[in-house]
Amino acid sequence: MQSSTPSAAGRPRSDLHATAFAATLRSVSELGYAGATMDRIAVAAGVAKTTLYRRWPSKGALIVDCLLDAFGPVRLQGTDRGEIMASAIHWVAAKIGEPGVGAAFAGVFSDAINDPALRTILSERLQEPYRLTLQEALGEPDDRILLLIDIVTGTLLHRMGMTGEPMVDADVAVLVEMVLRTFG
Amino acid sequence: MQSSTPSAAGRPRSDLHATAFAATLRSVSELGYAGATMDRIAVAAGVAKTTLYRRWPSKGALIVDCLLDAFGPVRLQGTDRGEIMASAIHWVAAKIGEPGVGAAFAGVFSDAINDPALRTILSERLQEPYRLTLQEALGEPDDRILLLIDIVTGTLLHRMGMTGEPMVDADVAVLVEMVLRTFG
DNA sequence: CAAGATACGCTACTTCGAGTAGCGTAATCG
DNA sequence: CGATTACGCTACTCGAAGTAGCGTATCTTG
Numbered sequence: 221m222q223s224s225t226p227s228a229a230g231r232p233r234s235d236l237h238a239t240a241f242a243a244t245l246r247s248v249s250e251l252g253y254a255g256a257t258m259d260r261i262a263v264a265a266g267v268a269k270t271t272l273y274r275r276w277p278s279k280g281a282l283i284v285d286c287l288l289d290a291f292g293p294v295r296l297q298g299t300d301r302g303e304i305m306a307s308a309i310h311w312v313a314a315k316i317g318e319p320g321v322g323a324a325f326a327g328v329f330s331d332a333i334n335d336p337a338l339r340t341i342l343s344e345r346l347q348e349p350y351r352l353t354l355q356e357a358l359g360e361p362d363d364r365i366l367l368l369i370d371i372v373t374g375t376l377l378h379r380m381g382m383t384g385e386p387m388v389d390a391d392v393a394v395l396v397e398m399v400l401r402t403f404g
Numbered sequence: 405m406q407s408s409t410p411s412a413a414g415r416p417r418s419d420l421h422a423t424a425f426a427a428t429l430r431s432v433s434e435l436g437y438a439g440a441t442m443d444r445i446a447v448a449a450g451v452a453k454t455t456l457y458r459r460w461p462s463k464g465a466l467i468v469d470c471l472l473d474a475f476g477p478v479r480l481q482g483t484d485r486g487e488i489m490a491s492a493i494h495w496v497a498a499k500i501g502e503p504g505v506g507a508a509f510a511g512v513f514s515d516a517i518n519d520p521a522l523r524t525i526l527s528e529r530l531q532e533p534y535r536l537t538l539q540e541a542l543g544e545p546d547d548r549i550l551l552l553i554d555i556v557t558g559t560l561l562h563r564m565g566m567t568g569e570p571m572v573d574a575d576v577a578v579l580v581e582m583v584l585r586t587f588g
Numbered sequence: 589c590a591a592g593a594t595a596c597g598c599t600a601c602t603t604c605g606a607g608t609a610g611c612g613t614a615a616t617c618g
Numbered sequence: 619c620g621a622t623t624a625c626g627c628t629a630c631t632c633g634a635a636g637t638a639g640c641g642t643a644t645c646t647t648g
Binding site (some may be wrong): 412413414415416417418451452453454455458 | 623624
């Protein structure tokens with residue numbers, strides 16, 4: 221339990237998180253989710269494929285970590301519930317619009333449907349934290365927040381999946397307005 | 405161009421559409437989208453895998469055809485715009501809730517993200533017809549209908565993908581209410 | 589400066605599913 | 619019957635995820 225003093229003997233792990241995440245997003249945005257194979261990501265990161273697998277147990281886990289890094293904590297802004305929700309939605313939409321992020325998100329989401337283990341990772345590590353944050357900020361029951369997340373994320377990802385392009389601002393605005401009328 | 409008289413010489417094609425579709429949905433609902441390999445579907449249909457590939461150029465194409473068959477034409481009910489939209493949403497939600505349909509839908513949708521050709525098939529053969537029907541019935545511009553489809557389908561699929569279960573009626577009701585307030 | 593421990597790079601592998609090729613056989617029309 | 623077309627089957631190719639094991643590099647500790 222020396223978590224605070226990780227200076228164990230032996231060669232230290234090289235600090236490749238930032239490099240790997242950047243390489244992942246770059247590969248995904250250039251080659252698409254399918255084209256971004258672990259081999260290519262490894263090459264893009266200047267690292268051996270086996271090294272990637274020493275850190276992440278699967279491609280899905282790598283992508284989820286990459287997304288966690290890309291999204292970071294929600295920055296809720298505003299004072300009343302409406303402002304908070306609007307800021308959250310705009311924030312997600314903007315993040316999903318960043319190069320590689322939307323495609324990577326849609327990609328893992330797809331894989332997760334086929335892979336229960338990945339679905340658990342996705343749900344617990346990516347969705348849960350935001351659900352909790354929103355639940356505290358908005359004071360709504362959890363099933364309501366989950367529906368809200370389904371609506372916002374589902375809509376944005378569906379657009380991304382169908383067209384390959386992120387949703388334009390005008391449509392995001394309509395989405396915000398619609399959600400506010402029901403959940404605000 | 406004897407399309408109306410397909411009685412050319414030779415062994416006639418066996419009528420396997422219904423069998424194949426049933427086998428596909430059954431395989432997907434029992435084994436999940438990933439587990440429903442072409443081999444297994446072929447076995448479930450009592451047919452050789454190569455025969456499946458003689459009809460459908462890819463697994464994605466088979467699934468899309470299967471979904472087209474499962475969904476069938478929209479049955480819009482009601483007289484005013486609100487009733488029409490509500491009936492359409494309940495219809496989609498119910499269809500997606502049928503065994504195998506939701507998982508199959510979410511599955512192709514995933515694959516389509518990785519596969520531009522499949523995305524085209526999905527968009528043109530599955531989304532377009534319903535878009536046109538809705539556009540005529542509701543008299544809205546196409547970008548608005550597309551957003552509507554993103555919202556409804558995206559939400560339902562996101563729930564399906566995250567939980568593996570179709571959305572419960574209460575949540576569908578909230579979805580309907582919300583959409584009606586904006587698009588009704 | 590060793591000695592031990594740990595991580596990395598590399599090559600080669602396994603596994604599994606999509607999709608293909610080609611042969612022998614079954615069904616149908618004339 | 620003969621031509622034609624489709625089916626079943628076996629055996630492939632191909633590509634990507636993930637693994638094994640060896641030699642080497644880089645640390646910490648004595």
